[in-house]
Amino acid sequence: MLIFADELYNEQEMTEFNNFFKSAFSVDNVIFGFDEGDLKVLLIKRGAEPFKGKWALPGDLVYPNEDLDAAAGRVLEELTGLREVYLEQVKAFGAVNRHPLGRVITVAYYSLIKINKYVVTPASFAQKAKWHSIAEVNDLAFDHNEILNACFDRLKQRVRTRPLGFELLPPKFTLTELQHLYEAILETELDKRNFRKKILSMNLLIDLDETQEGVAHRPAKLFEFDRDRYEKLVKDGFSFELKESKRKLVPTQS
Amino acid sequence: MLIFADELYNEQEMTEFNNFFKSAFSVDNVIFGFDEGDLKVLLIKRGAEPFKGKWALPGDLVYPNEDLDAAAGRVLEELTGLREVYLEQVKAFGAVNRHPLGRVITVAYYSLIKINKYVVTPASFAQKAKWHSIAEVNDLAFDHNEILNACFDRLKQRVRTRPLGFELLPPKFTLTELQHLYEAILETELDKRNFRKKILSMNLLIDLDETQEGVAHRPAKLFEFDRDRYEKLVKDGFSFELKESKRKLVPTQS
DNA sequence: TCAAAAGTGTTCTTATTACACCCATGG
DNA sequence: CCATGGGTGTAATAAGAACACTTTTGA
Numbered sequence: 001m002l003i004f005a006d007e008l009y010n011e012q013e014m015t016e017f018n019n020f021f022k023s024a025f026s027v028d029n030v031i032f033g034f035d036e037g038d039l040k041v042l043l044i045k046r047g048a049e050p051f052k053g054k055w056a057l058p059g060d061l062v063y064p065n066e067d068l069d070a071a072a073g074r075v076l077e078e079l080t081g082l083r084e085v086y087l088e089q090v091k092a093f094g095a096v097n098r099h100p101l102g103r104v105i106t107v108a109y110y111s112l113i114k115i116n117k118y119v120v121t122p123a124s125f126a127q128k129a130k131w132h133s134i135a136e137v138n139d140l141a142f143d144h145n146e147i148l149n150a151c152f153d154r155l156k157q158r159v160r161t162r163p164l165g166f167e168l169l170p171p172k173f174t175l176t177e178l179q180h181l182y183e184a185i186l187e188t189e190l191d192k193r194n195f196r197k198k199i200l201s202m203n204l205l206i207d208l209d210e211t212q213e214g215v216a217h218r219p220a221k222l223f224e225f226d227r228d229r230y231e232k233l234v235k236d237g238f239s240f241e242l243k244e245s246k247r248k249l250v251p252t253q254s
Numbered sequence: 255m256l257i258f259a260d261e262l263y264n265e266q267e268m269t270e271f272n273n274f275f276k277s278a279f280s281v282d283n284v285i286f287g288f289d290e291g292d293l294k295v296l297l298i299k300r301g302a303e304p305f306k307g308k309w310a311l312p313g314d315l316v317y318p319n320e321d322l323d324a325a326a327g328r329v330l331e332e333l334t335g336l337r338e339v340y341l342e343q344v345k346a347f348g349a350v351n352r353h354p355l356g357r358v359i360t361v362a363y364y365s366l367i368k369i370n371k372y373v374v375t376p377a378s379f380a381q382k383a384k385w386h387s388i389a390e391v392n393d394l395a396f397d398h399n400e401i402l403n404a405c406f407d408r409l410k411q412r413v414r415t416r417p418l419g420f421e422l423l424p425p426k427f428t429l430t431e432l433q434h435l436y437e438a439i440l441e442t443e444l445d446k447r448n449f450r451k452k453i454l455s456m457n458l459l460i461d462l463d464e465t466q467e468g469v470a471h472r473p474a475k476l477f478e479f480d481r482d483r484y485e486k487l488v489k490d491g492f493s494f495e496l497k498e499s500k501r502k503l504v505p506t507q508s
Numbered sequence: 509t510c511a512a513a514a515g516t517g518t519t520c521t522t523a524t525t526a527c528a529c530c531c532a533t534g535g
Numbered sequence: 536c537c538a539t540g541g542g543t544g545t546a547a548t549a550a551g552a553a554c555a556c557t558t559t560t561g562a
Contacts, residue, residue, distance in 0.1 A: 023318065025279060025348075025359055064277065064357060068348030092346040092361045094279075094322030103318060105279055105359075107346045176541075193543070194525070217539040218532035243524090430514075447516070448552070471513040472559035497551085 023103040027072045028059035028144065029087075030108065030151035031080070033115030033131060034168040039184040040115065040131040041148065042079070043140070047128065050100045051141035055132070057148065059106065072109040079129060086112040086167040090147075090154045098143045110151040112167035134184075159185050163204065163240050166225040172208060174220035175199070182242065198242065204230050277357040281326045282313035282398065283341075284362065284405035285334070287369030287385060288422040293438040294369065294385040295402065296333070297394070301382065304354045305395030309386070311402065313360065326363040333383060340366040340421040344401075344408045352397045364405040366421035388438075413439050417458065417494050420479040426462060428474035429453070436496065452496065458484050 031042040043055040058079050062071040069089065077083050087109055094105040115131070137148065158164055165181050166173075179195050199205065205223040212219040230240070285296040297309040312333050316325040323343065331337055341363055348359040369385070391402065412418055419435050420427075433449050453459065459477040466473035484494070 023277075023279065023316075025277065062348065062359075065350055067350050068346060068359065089345050091343050092322060094316065094361065096319055096321050105316075105322065105361075107348065107359075174541085191526075192541090193527085196542085197544090198524090212533095212541095214534085215540080216534040218541045220541055428514085445552075445554085446514090447554085450515085451517095452551090466514095466560095468561085469513080470561040471511075472515080474514055 023105065024061055026059050026061045026104055026106045027068060027075060028057040028106050028108050028147055029072050029075045030057060030090075030110040030148055031076060032110060032112050032155065032168065033118065034181050034184065035115045035131070037180045037184065039134045039181075041134055041137060042118075042129055043132050043137070044079075045128045045130070046141055054139070054141040055130075055137070056141035057144045058129070062107075068107055069109075072107075072111075076111050076113075080113060080118050082113055082117060086164060088154070088158070090151050093143055093147060095143065106147070108147045108151055110155060112155075112164060114168065114170055116170060156185055156187075160242050161240060163225065163230055172210070172222040172224055174212065174222060176220060178223075202240065204233075204240075277359065278315055280313050280315045280358055280360045281322060281329060282311040282360050282362050282401055283326050283329045284311055284344075284364040284402055285330060286364060286366050286409065286422065287372065288435050288438065289369045289385070291434045291438065293388045293435075295388055295391060296372075296383055297386050297391070298333075299382045299384070300395055308393070308395040309384075309391070310395035311398045312383070316361075322361055323363075326361075326365075330365050330367075334367060334372050336367055336371060340418060342408070342412070344405050347397055347401060349397065360401070362401045362405055364409060366409075366418060368422065368424055370424060410439055410441075414496050415494060417479065417484055426464070426476040426478055428466065428476060430474060432477075456494065458487075458494075 033040045033042065042058065044058050046052055046054050046056050058075050060071060060075050062068060066074070069087070072087055072089070073083070076085065076087065088111075090108045090110060092105055092107045096103065098104070098106070134152065137145075139145070140148065155164075159182065165178065165185070168181060169177060175196055176192075178199065179190055179192065182195070183190055204226050206226050208222045208224055210222045212222065287294045287296065296312065298312050300306055300308050300310050312329050314325065314329050316322060320328070323341070326341055326343070327337070330339065330341065342365075344362045344364060346359055346361045350357065352358070352360070388406065391399075393399065394402065409418070413436070419432065419439070422435060423431060429450055430446075432453065433444055433446065436449070437444055458480050460480050462476045462478055464476040466476065
């Protein structure tokens, strides 16, 4: 059963809690998804004080016999039903006053899921969990904005040097979908021809010889990410690299 | 007074300790220095069980009213007397059994210091703290090898996109010293001419019109890092970038 | 005069950028 | 037949890699 990490700390429970903890640690999970050309985050509406009614990152206290990574995986699984998804720790947040009711250090993770696989959440959460476009997230509970930003920054960085994007797409995708994904994550626009040239030159996509159906325009070809080949290439020293097109700004000599 | 984080947990103290903590958190600090062309880490020899006599990273429990970052800064200052040095959090380590005597989650930091500024440690540590060449570090206490590796990896990554190297050098340095620093961190060899061309083209070094003295060869020019200029350039969108010379390995078509 | 490290340019190759038109489909 | 997004190539520029000899000093 998932406990909302920060909800344990309402006033009644706090005194009792103090007998066991001078401090506690939790995990918070930034769950990313991609849909309709938009990067999204799964948030939970808080049902208790503090920050009652505010949106927050899903999280929980870490159980005494649970590894940190396992706790993050559990939070994800209990909320989405998904296992074996990409999950990465970003960093710990430990300001003294980050939690109004006690000393709680939290460790931030992000995960990447295929949003269409995300089955309706169990009844208890059905009304509480909701996808938010990353651009439209505002004032979250606790220091969760800061945590979200740190995770988003990490994702931006990672996606340029590892083929993580594919974790967010369905198994079969078009090149335009892939490009839009990168544009959403990197918050930039990419040149269509240059993007295709570059990504295809890596030989990491399998052309499925299938096309989209039922679209009101020329149907696009479908591709699949070739994970085996990627792993083989990495062993031989290959490095995935997809740069953000950097604005040219020639620094003038002093 | 610095407490060695993990030493608090000897058997006598553990029972009493349990009354207050089900769990505890600590910080561990990988303190990097650069000397004699070698990247070094400052380690402490453990004086108590567990791991008595082994080398370990300096660390401490986080005080109840202390921010995480402040705890890492304190550990550094108590050991070296230095303040206001580069300090960056890397990640949290929270495996259930990482500490043999209890549940302790630790947050890893690294810091970069100018090794010649490192004054002799206070008497209590004088015999315990010692610089180790990074290549010669072996079997450390706890999971400290893993922590060291994570911090070293982070440093490698950072040093390519931010001018952190200068934190490890004295204010005045030669281009060869700078090159050797990069070679030590990136664990690679760099081409002298290409390195100089690249670093000088950034216009971030001030030529001091001074030269080395008393060396048995042609004396090198001394340079200084221009921090103000760097910050100005960053504001205008400049990005420091110094790539590891990547081995060319053309991936053959499937 | 020797040893040791400093300093210096050019050519070749590869990667990145900028850019515009025709194509296939559904409505 | 129109609207919509799919698909394609080339030329110009910039960045990176490879490479060897002369200079200055102290011993």
